[in-house]
Amino acid sequence: MSNESSHQSSIPVRTRQMSDYLNPTVRDIKPSGIRRFFDLVSTRKDVITLGVGEPDFITPWHVREAAVMSLERGKTQYTSNAGMIELREAICNYLHSSFHVEYNAEKEVMVTIGGSEAIDLALRALISPGDEVLVPEPCYISYSPITTISGGVAVGIETFAKDNFKLTEEALRKVITPRSKILILCYPSNPTGGIMTYEDWLPIAKVVEENDLIVISDEIYAELTYGSKHVSFAAMPGMRERTILVSGFAKAFAMTGWRLGYACGHPDIIAAMLKIHQYTVMCAPTMAQYAALEALTNGMEEKDRMVESYNQRRRLVVQGFHDIGLECHEPQGAFYAFPSIKSTGLTSEEFAQRLLEEANVAAVPGDAFGLGGEGHLRCSYATSVANLTEAIERIGQFVYKLKQG
């Protein structure tokens, strides 16, 4: 006992707060607005949520079974850093047949832990301190923080509902400086549901070429387009060399929890990304790779069925917003509607919070997604028809009451 107390008294007094040990860049990054809203929603019961950014389908059984089989056969070891060659070949075949872009499975493809890791790797591999990274917004929440962590400077480009949230040539040109290096694209878009067609891409490709930019194209929602087929930026003339194509299995095959994605691009860039990947995670989980291989090999029919179902619910929710008097552009991809709530006079944050408290419906305030998001609400329609119908009804009553004053 006496030993212990003398030992205790010999501990030097710590003069720094624990937070003083933190890297200031990391410390100063704000937690995402989604996280804040999640905490609020978690305190409530019987909420209908339109806040979920993932499919409402369970991974198709044959895909789950492929993973179970791989475990039964004892496939529990590391794979090569870049992922199983069979899977990389399947990815190449898929990208070629679906989006007309060709990659070499040996040198130009790597399997990652979700599309998220691929984005992180690409940014870390490319950014030198002070490089500017151009990000059309509203957009998925991680591009800017990862840019900052990697020593870059994120520069938002505001996009607008009147343009269906497409990136325009003028808006892009306006933000370009001599430090501009990377353009991040995410179409079909989370949160807006906006897409880019071949004609929309042409002027963007021209600006990219003229300014010698490199592009990270996050095409995780590529399979979820309605009416027109997705056009990969990497498939645009001259853009393959300049583009790191990032995608994954989560959204198309309802495989969010498996954490499996991939990146394709120039061999030099993939090699650099692979170096970071090798030192940080070795390889993506083996059983998830077997599941992904099964999804690409035999999962297309099931995928088409899911896409058709999203499309039906998309029409329902867009019509629903029109019926209750909320302006909503037509989302043509992903599974989000992004109605404007400006007519209510509330901010996104106020609207979302009061909607939750007064109508028990959760949806994510648009300002969480950066420039241009304020005044909008992200509503995921990846939920049952019954939930959607009830949610629209409740939002309608809530908006009606607001407008009555």
Add this chain to the structure above:
Amino acid sequence: MTGISDFQLKVLALLQEDARLKPEVLATMLGATVEEVKGAIEAMEQNHVIVKYATIVNWSKMHDEKVTALIEVQITPERGRGFDRIAESIYLYPEVKSLYLMSGAYDLQVEIEGDSLKQVASFVSNKLSTIEAVLSTKTYFILKKYKQDGIIFEENESDHRMMVSP
């Protein structure tokens, strides 16, 4: 197969999931007019592609539980009419929930629903077995229903997703 269109198939797939969806909702979901949806439904009702709008009941939730049995029946087919007339004389009993002509070791599979074990046993011995063409029956009582018509009865299908995610 009646000439059924792609559009009718889509309507049918949605109704199979939820027969109570209104034509207005179906029309919005399918990007069609209400008239088109109503037309498709009427056509399928008329040619008996849509037979009936029924409710799938989980009787085990009720206190007065029903007893269901599957009965394998071997019969002697009749000259000229095969199995059909005998099948008719079986399926006309209201206790018979479903009846299938089978390939393999027996001929007809009869699904019987009754209020008690005794009632089902009495149906088999007094009604089914006494039909002249019936050679033999084997009765199997259903102990528990896990899935019926593609619907899983267990209540573990809740949404496991987080309420809000990026």
